[in-house]
Amino acid sequence: MMQSRYTKTFAAITAIAMLLVILLAGIFIALEADHDCEGEDCPVCECMEQCRATLHQLGSVTVTGKAVLFPILLLIVLSVHIAAVFPKQTPVSIKVRLNN
Numbered sequence: 001m002m003q004s005r006y007t008k009t010f011a012a013i014t015a016i017a018m019l020l021v022i023l024l025a026g027i028f029i030a031l032e033a034d035h036d037c038e039g040e041d042c043p044v045c046e047c048m049e050q051c052r053a054t055l056h057q058l059g060s061v062t063v064t065g066k067a068v069l070f071p072i073l074l075l076i077v078l079s080v081h082i083a084a085v086f087p088k089q090t091p092v093s094i095k096v097r098l099n100n
Helices: 001-033 043-057 065-085
Strands: none
Touching: 001 043, 001 065
């Protein structure tokens, strides 16, 4: 049972890391798409090419709105789900005396 818990935790951390890579690479490409190129050895163009290669390796994701919107929507859904798990009532809100 403990190994299953560690496996699930590791899988969740890996999934979050992959989502962040996809999100940040897509955002960088979108923001720097119309930069002032410095020529053949432009560092921004080289970084954009690395981001494109990373996105391509992670599943042939085309650099469109999908690469940016899907991780954002997934994070929003996960945040709402996690917030729903938190208790809505506290001992103070229901006026329970804890020192019997």
